Amino acid sequence: MITMAVILFSCSGDSAPSDNSNPDPTPDPDPTVKVTYNDDIQSVVSANCTSCHGNPTTNSAPMSLVTYDQVKNNIDIIISRVNSSANPMPPTGQLPTATRSLFQQWKDGGLLEN
Incomplete structure (x- = not known):
């Protein structure tokens, strides 16, 4: 699955050169993939959240996101914040569309652990 994510993150559906130095990868994750x-x-x-949402939390983060249950129990907040253009998480800027879509796809697929 990680290989699929890497492939999805490195592919671009647009073959024309882009002036955007940090383009959003496309296509979105395959909705049929678990x-x-x-x-x-x-x-x-781990790469984008736990520096603040660790255990203990830092930078006034309201919850820890280091375990499956913590992430699962906060998925609606996570989806809302990673998709917020006004107040995104992580605070350094929005994650690529494909990465943000993984959270919704995980929720829609039943929040599977394995």
């Missing part, structure tokens, strides 16, 4: 916490979500959260 997204799991262990294979897909945990690495995104």
